[in-house]
Amino acid sequence: MENATVVNFDNRFILALQLTTAGDSVTAPTHTYGPAIRPYYLLHFITAGEGSFITATAQYHLKAGDGFFISPHVQTKYVASSVNPWQYFWIGFTGSAAPTIVQRLALTDQYPIFKTTPVSLKKIMTLIANTVITPATVGDEFHLLGNLFHVLSLIDTGIPTVRLRENNPYINQALTYIQQHFMEPLTVTTIANHIGLNRSYLTTLFKQTTGTTPASYITTVRITYATHLLESSNAPIKTIAHQCGYSTTEALTKAFKRVIGGTPASYRQGKRNHPYC
Numbered sequence: 001m002e003n004a005t006v007v008n009f010d011n012r013f014i015l016a017l018q019l020t021t022a023g024d025s026v027t028a029p030t031h032t033y034g035p036a037i038r039p040y041y042l043l044h045f046i047t048a049g050e051g052s053f054i055t056a057t058a059q060y061h062l063k064a065g066d067g068f069f070i071s072p073h074v075q076t077k078y079v080a081s082s083v084n085p086w087q088y089f090w091i092g093f094t095g096s097a098a099p100t101i102v103q104r105l106a107l108t109d110q111y112p113i114f115k116t117t118p119v120s121l122k123k124i125m126t127l128i129a130n131t132v133i134t135p136a137t138v139g140d141e142f143h144l145l146g147n148l149f150h151v152l153s154l155i156d157t158g159i160p161t162v163r164l165r166e167n168n169p170y171i172n173q174a175l176t177y178i179q180q181h182f183m184e185p186l187t188v189t190t191i192a193n194h195i196g197l198n199r200s201y202l203t204t205l206f207k208q209t210t211g212t213t214p215a216s217y218i219t220t221v222r223i224t225y226a227t228h229l230l231e232s233s234n235a236p237i238k239t240i241a242h243q244c245g246y247s248t249t250e251a252l253t254k255a256f257k258r259v260i261g262g263t264p265a266s267y268r269q270g271k272r273n274h275p276y277c
Contacts, residue, residue, distance in 0.1 A: 015095055015145070016095050016096050016097035017093060017094075017095040017097045017098060017101065017145065017148070017149075018093060018094050018095045018145075019091070019092070019093055019131070019144055019145060019148055020040040020092040020093055020094050021040070021042075021090070021091070021092040022089075022090065022091045022092070022128050022131040022132050023089070023090055023128075023132055024047075024087070024088065024089045024090070024125075024128065024129070024132070025087065025088055025090075026087045027049075027051070027080040027085045027086060027087065027088075028080065028085060029080060029081065029082045029083070029085045030079060030080060030081075030082045030085070031079070031080040031085060032077065032078070032079045032080075033077065033078050033079075034054075034075070034076055034077035034078060035075050035076070035077045036075065036076065036077070037073055037074065037075050037076075038070065038072060038073075038092070039072050039073065039094070040072055040092045040093060040094040040098075041069070041070070041071060041072060041092060041093050041094065041098055041102060042069070042070040042090060042091075042092040043067060043068075043069055043070075043090060043091050043092070043151070043155070044067055044068050044069075044070075044078075044088050044089070044090045045067045045088055045089045045090070045116060045121060045124050045125070045128070046062055046063060046064050046065065046066050046067060046086050046087070046088045047064055047086075047087050047088060047089060047121060047125060048064050048086065048087040049063070049064065049080065049081060049084045049085050049086035049087055050062065050063045050064075050080075050081040050083075050084045050085075050086055051078060051079055051080045051081050051085065051086040052078065052079045052081075053068045053076065053077075053078045053112070053113075054076065054077040054078065054079070055074070055075075055076055055109070055112065056074075056075065057110075057243075058229075058233065058235070058243065059233060059235075060112075060113055060232040060233055061232055061233060061234070062086075062113070062232055063086075064086075064121075065115055065116055065117075065118065065121060066113060066114075066115055066116075066232065067113070067114045067115065067116060067155070068112050068113055068114075069102075069107045069108075069112040069113075069114065070112070071102075071109050072094070074109055089124065089125055089128040089129075090128075091128055091131065091148060091151055093148055101152065103176055103179075105152065105155055106179045107155075108179065108180055110180070110183050111179075111225055111228075113228050113232060114155050116154060116155065120154040123150075123154055124151050124154055127147045127150050127151050128147070128151065130147060131144050131147045131148070168205065168209050170195050170197060170202070170205060171205060171206055171209045171210065173194075173195045174191050174195055174202065174206060174214065175210075175217075177191055177194055177195070178191065178214070178217060178218055178221060179221065182218055182221045182222050182225065182244070182245050183225075183243055183244060183245050184245055185245060185247065186218055186245055188202065188203060188214045188215055188218075191214060202214065203215075218245075219255055219258075219259065220259065222244040222245050222246070222255065223244075223255055223256055223259040223260065225243075225244050226240055226241075226244045226252060226256060226264060227260070227267065229243060229244070230264055230267055230268040230271065231268070231271050237249055237252070237253075237264050237265060237268075240252065240264065252264060
């Protein structure tokens, strides 16, 4: 059971980005939604309580300040906590520009979890609450679309971004490929072959454009994802290693120590002892 407010939008114009749905929900203990599949992109922002978001490959325990992303035609399920059921807002969108926007935000089915700061979450709650209306005019529709762009600007996927010193299409392709394939046994040679460059030239160009090497960026993305899994799931560290592209627990631990300064186990324990640090 849940107490929900929702509006679904009947888009009368062919736009590159369109709102499909928006709403909020106060759920009862163990309230379950799904398994479900939708034809549009969907973002959920948790404002209070706790619950589990379940995909075909992982289960995430999430709380206020966390959010989750769902792609079109992907089956998911989510369940409210039996003790502290969650409350959340959601917003859905579609359109020819939607895949590119999602890509730029580094939102993927393999990396569907993101965070919001308390300040950003408060803004998002207001924006979505102001979006849950039936537009009466063309101006209303464009105003609501503006709310969607504002919401998207406040998302933090946790995927490390790099400040490009210049806009280079090869490096843009490389960054996107890394963000989408870091869970695989990815190498710089694989990336170079994908975008059609020599490995050494890609490394030089990547360093000139981003200030870091492809190998270093792959490691940073993988370890960032590992910290998310350690915080939001109870998966064994061996499983997390494989989900982050490492063939063994030892390989993950070595990289984790180098980047974070401690082991995955100690990081998880520290977050459990101090969950808001």
